Amino acid sequence: MSTPLNETVVLMKDIVKTFPGGVVANDHITFDLKRGEIHGLLGENGAGKTTLVNILYGLYKPDSGEIYVKGRRVKLNSPRDAIKLGIGLVPQHFKLVEVHTVVENIILGLKEYGFILRIREAEERIRELARKYGFRIDPKAKIWQLSMGERQYVEIMKALFRNADILILDEPTTVLTPQETEQLFKVLKRMKEEGKSIIFITHKLDEALTICDRITVLRKGRKIGTVTPDKVTKVDLARMMVGREVLFRISKSKMKVKAEKPILIVENLSVLSDKGVLAVKNVSFSVYPGEILGIAGIAGSGQEELMEAIAGLRKPVKGKIIIKGRDVTYASPREIYELNVAYIPEDRIRTGSLPNLTLWENLILKHHRRKPLVKHKIILNFKEIFKFAEKRKREFEIVAPNIFVPARTLSGGNLQRLILARELTGKPDLILAVYPTRGLDVGATEYVRKVLLRERDRGAAIVLVSEELDEIFQLSDRIAVIHNGELMGIVPTSQATVEEIGLMMGGALRR
Amino acid sequence: MVDPILINKFLTSTLIVGTIYLIATLGEVVAERSGVVNLGLEGLMEIGATIGIIVALLTVNPWIGFLAAMGTCALVACIHAFVTVTLRLNQFASGLAIYILGLGLGVMLREYARSVYAPLLLKIPEVRLYPIGVPILKDIPIIGALFNVNIMVYVGIALSIILWFILFKTRIGLNIRSVGENPAAADAAGINVFRVRYYCVIFGGAMAGIAGAYLMLGHTPQIMGAPIVLGRGWIAIALVIFSFWNPIRALFGAFLFGGLELAYYWLQSIAIFRSYVPLLIAIPHITAIILLTIMSIEALRKRLGAPAALGIPYSRE
Ligand SMILES: Nc1ncnc2c1ncn2[C@@H]1O[C@H](COP(=O)(O)OP(=O)(O)O)[C@@H](O)[C@H]1O
Numbered sequence: 001m002s003t004p005l006n007e008t009v010v011l012m013k014d015i016v017k018t019f020p021g022g023v024v025a026n027d028h029i030t031f032d033l034k035r036g037e038i039h040g041l042l043g044e045n046g047a048g049k050t051t052l053v054n055i056l057y058g059l060y061k062p063d064s065g066e067i068y069v070k071g072r073r074v075k076l077n078s079p080r081d082a083i084k085l086g087i088g089l090v091p092q093h094f095k096l097v098e099v100h101t102v103v104e105n106i107i108l109g110l111k112e113y114g115f116i117l118r119i120r121e122a123e124e125r126i127r128e129l130a131r132k133y134g135f136r137i138d139p140k141a142k143i144w145q146l147s148m149g150e151r152q153y154v155e156i157m158k159a160l161f162r163n164a165d166i167l168i169l170d171e172p173t174t175v176l177t178p179q180e181t182e183q184l185f186k187v188l189k190r191m192k193e194e195g196k197s198i199i200f201i202t203h204k205l206d207e208a209l210t211i212c213d214r215i216t217v218l219r220k221g222r223k224i225g226t227v228t229p230d231k232v233t234k235v236d237l238a239r240m241m242v243g244r245e246v247l248f249r250i251s252k253s254k255m256k257v258k259a260e261k262p263i264l265i266v267e268n269l270s271v272l273s274d275k276g277v278l279a280v281k282n283v284s285f286s287v288y289p290g291e292i293l294g295i296a297g298i299a300g301s302g303q304e305e306l307m308e309a310i311a312g313l314r315k316p317v318k319g320k321i322i323i324k325g326r327d328v329t330y331a332s333p334r335e336i337y338e339l340n341v342a343y344i345p346e347d348r349i350r351t352g353s354l355p356n357l358t359l360w361e362n363l364i365l366k367h368h369r370r371k372p373l374v375k376h377k378i379i380l381n382f383k384e385i386f387k388f389a390e391k392r393k394r395e396f397e398i399v400a401p402n403i404f405v406p407a408r409t410l411s412g413g414n415l416q417r418l419i420l421a422r423e424l425t426g427k428p429d430l431i432l433a434v435y436p437t438r439g440l441d442v443g444a445t446e447y448v449r450k451v452l453l454r455e456r457d458r459g460a461a462i463v464l465v466s467e468e469l470d471e472i473f474q475l476s477d478r479i480a481v482i483h484n485g486e487l488m489g490i491v492p493t494s495q496a497t498v499e500e501i502g503l504m505m506g507g508a509l510r511r
Numbered sequence: 512m513v514d515p516i517l518i519n520k521f522l523t524s525t526l527i528v529g530t531i532y533l534i535a536t537l538g539e540v541v542a543e544r545s546g547v548v549n550l551g552l553e554g555l556m557e558i559g560a561t562i563g564i565i566v567a568l569l570t571v572n573p574w575i576g577f578l579a580a581m582g583t584c585a586l587v588a589c590i591h592a593f594v595t596v597t598l599r600l601n602q603f604a605s606g607l608a609i610y611i612l613g614l615g616l617g618v619m620l621r622e623y624a625r626s627v628y629a630p631l632l633l634k635i636p637e638v639r640l641y642p643i644g645v646p647i648l649k650d651i652p653i654i655g656a657l658f659n660v661n662i663m664v665y666v667g668i669a670l671s672i673i674l675w676f677i678l679f680k681t682r683i684g685l686n687i688r689s690v691g692e693n694p695a696a697a698d699a700a701g702i703n704v705f706r707v708r709y710y711c712v713i714f715g716g717a718m719a720g721i722a723g724a725y726l727m728l729g730h731t732p733q734i735m736g737a738p739i740v741l742g743r744g745w746i747a748i749a750l751v752i753f754s755f756w757n758p759i760r761a762l763f764g765a766f767l768f769g770g771l772e773l774a775y776y777w778l779q780s781i782a783i784f785r786s787y788v789p790l791l792i793a794i795p796h797i798t799a800i801i802l803l804t805i806m807s808i809e810a811l812r813k814r815l816g817a818p819a820a821l822g823i824p825y826s827r828e
């Protein structure tokens with residue numbers, strides 16, 4: 001506590017980082033952190049936030065630029081150097097050994113607990129620290145048994161055990177329920193009062209405005225500016241972040257189609273995860289034409305497995321799936337899509353496309369068995385195919401030099417447009433969309449949301465899985481909440497509140 | 512009724528032969544716990560056998576033979592570490608290269624030694640390890656076998672207990688296990704992933720060297736220009752899976768396979784078993800093939816508790 005408040009504890013000057021492949025992730029970024037402040041780093045996906053803090057944590061080496069910590073010029077060759085300077089990082093994707101216990105993870109790399117590890121002593125200190133900050137954590141639990149929120153506490157404790165007074169949190173709230181987020185904010189404020197300095201990374205404007213003392217906005221690797229929350233509005237921040245005006249509301253019409261027969265019925269469905277444990281437990285719901293059923297839940301609650309089961313990619317262990325009146329519980333993916341079902345998978349690159357094949361090849365997948373794309377059942381009709389592909393490319397505004405480039409050369413947003421173009425061909429009756437906007441920039445996100453609403457208005461039944469509550473509320477007609485594989489309830493969006501959905505996501509409320 | 516003396520003799524030999532497997536397996540357990548598999552074990556043992564016997568004969572001291580074998584194989588293992596950890600190339604390919612290199616080098620050097628140092632063969636009785644044979648105790652039925660073995664058997668058993676303790680109760684063990692499970696986590700916690708992997712691979716190599724030298728000095732001393740390890744290195748790799756990457760459990764696997772290897776010599780002398788002997792000879796190898804197949808199926812490997820990062824090179828960017 002020798003240094004006074006307001007003193008600059010971190011100064012990163014003119015940082016440049018280019019990745020192999022030529023992406024300039026950080027382009028002359030200058031960033032400073034003062035003692036006892038929470039400094040927000042705001043930017044869209046791919047803006048370079050993670051890269052910048054990884055440089056500060058010694059994980060990446062900058063091409064050029066200077067770093068000063070507590071007044072001294074430093075060279076950071078590895079996280080060990082950063083740890084010695086009192087820097088702690090809670091990474092975006094947790095770096096924990098899942099099969100080890102909480103204690104083992106926390107004391108990993110520390111010398112204080114002896115050569116023959118004094119586990120008891122460490123457990124005691126963990127309990128003490130947990131009590132102080134109001135974490136609820138069993139030091140003996142294995143990481144894989146913990147929720148994402150609890151894992152985050154373990155990461156924070158790891159930093160505290162290393163006596164970090166500069167704490168970096170990389171998009172900490174994406175894995176939390178609204179209530180857990182609030183709890184985290186309390187902890188951060190408490191740490192700030194103790195004189196710790198915090199870098200808080202987010203892409204959510206409201207969060208940045210709520211918790212930060214200053215906000216630095218990054219866009220496409222460049223620093224746009226540093227502002228204080230009292231001097232800017234949400235709209236200002238959005239403009240800085242995206243580079244143009246952003247629509248905050250997409251208007252949604254009232255449900256037009258009223259049908260009494262559901263397109264999709266799921267009955268008492270149970271599905272195993274890759275690890276062989278029950279990921280979906282006895283879930284039942286139905287979806288009607290012209291409606292979007294949003295499935296809310298923190299990532300890894302069983303949504304992915306549920307959707308894979310409906311798409312025919314994962315065999316259920318119990319229950320029934322009925323699409324348009326046909327029992328398809330054990331049907332193959334092909335039988336299912338021939339019922340005119342579209343599937344927009346979570347993993348665009350591995351499941352959603354064939355990265356090394358061309359645009360046109362990717363676009364005709366699934367349709368390549370039908371006339372007029374094939375002649376005599378097996379021979380590709382290139383004239384028709386190219387016409388088809390060009391038309392799709394235009395309709396869905398896929399930005400690419402031509403239809404002959406490999407799909408892997410597309411950016412995330414364009415790849416998603418390609419997948420939409422393919423899946424929505426033939427006016428599907430049922431659309432399964434899994435995290436359709438994850439990792440996309442604001443423009444592409446808007447586009448995808450609009451397309452989904454358009455399909456709904458046309459009369460398609462849509463199941464939408466998302467971890468962004470904004471998106472769920474904006475698009476869904478009804479919201480189903482999943483927690484730990486169980487359906488906590490289904491609420492019409494008009495009657496739902498964020499608080500209530502949050503509690504259900506955390507397993508504290510059932511409706 | 513089977514003669515109790517015969518049983519003791521069988522158990523004694525089992526312990527002696529099983530120790531070859533044990534030492535090699537323990538080294539590989541440590542290497543794999545850090546995330547690096549070394550398929551070159553068989554070749555390293557071949558080198559260890561050659562260096563071990565030649566140096567022991569030249570110095571007329573088995574222990575210097577062991578040290579030389581250890582050092583040489585540690586050096587060769589450095590190549591594997593460099594290729595897989597620093598250059599991040601395929602561990603299986605590198606391991607197979609080490610296997611071929613070791614096999615060729617070991618056999619060739621032995622052939623050379625035979626032509627140059629032939630008279631040294633007379634010194635074999637002076638360098639080979641003899642059973643200690645504690646009087647009285649060694650005559651107790653069954654457990655007496657434990658008191659009639661050479662000193663390396665005790666070393667092997669002690670090592671498995673010590674390594675278990677180190678892996679599961681100490682800081683270094685936690686570092687090794689974390690590096691093998693999630694190198695990114697270990698790196699973020701300030702551990703030098705590369706250094707840990709180098710040490711573990713080199714340790715595994717040194718142990719393979721000891722195992723090879725022991726095969727010569729404790730089991731079948733000779734200088735012959737033909738392979739001598741005869742698949743034991745491959746079986747040791749399979750035993751790592753069999754023991755679920757646990758040094759204590761490696762004890763059971765090693766001695767079980769030691770016993771199997773002996774069983775056919777013994778059963779050969781019993782007429783009704785004679786025609787089944789080829790089947791028995793095949794058992795360890797068939798088991799090894801099954802275990803190695805299991806190992807190559809990722810999902811199965813995970814379920815068995817293999818280190819999650821086994822076979823995967825680590826890099827930050
Ligand atoms: N290891 C890497 N190799 C190549 N490119 C990378 C790597 N990590 C990030 N990038 C690229 O750098 C840019 C910035 O990424 P990142 O720092 O992760 O952004 P953010 O955290 O703001 O979402 C992106 O275009 C991303 O694709």
Ligand SMILES: [Mg+2]
Nearest residue numbers: 049050051092
């Ligand atoms: Mg990031």
